[in-house]
Amino acid sequence: MTFSTTFRASFAGIALALSASTALAGAADYEFQPLKSDVKNGVGSELAVRLVHKATGKPVAGAVLFRTRLDMGPDKMEAMTARHEAMPATEPGVYRFKADLTMAGGWAFRVMAKVPGQKDTVEGVVVFQAKD
Numbered sequence: 001m002t003f004s005t006t007f008r009a010s011f012a013g014i015a016l017a018l019s020a021s022t023a024l025a026g027a028a029d030y031e032f033q034p035l036k037s038d039v040k041n042g043v044g045s046e047l048a049v050r051l052v053h054k055a056t057g058k059p060v061a062g063a064v065l066f067r068t069r070l071d072m073g074p075d076k077m078e079a080m081t082a083r084h085e086a087m088p089a090t091e092p093g094v095y096r097f098k099a100d101l102t103m104a105g106g107w108a109f110r111v112m113a114k115v116p117g118q119k120d121t122v123e124g125v126v127v128f129q130a131k132d
């Protein structure tokens, strides 16, 4: 291999890496985090997640959360789901839900979100521990 082909090959690699990270930048820049991962097991348990912009650590307000699912996947009970409903927001970037949990253990809150100014859908999984 000559110098020039080596150079071209590594340059192509860098270009590829750059375009890949640009393409993923949107959705991967955001993260859902639990406000408090320990929650009460039972009816009307309150779960709250914060959506943050990873680079700045700032909460992201005004996102539209959809296709939410709450299941016991973390405890190998994917099929066990819990009813839940969104509650009014009390602080920017924090999304609250009231859930009817039926078992103590690990619950995964799966969510998709449309973030203002982002065309890619942000996906998140937040694990909560329900305690009796």
Ligand SMILES: [Cu+2]
Residues within 6 Å of the ligand: 072, 075, 077, 080, 103, 105
């Ligand atoms: Cu279960």
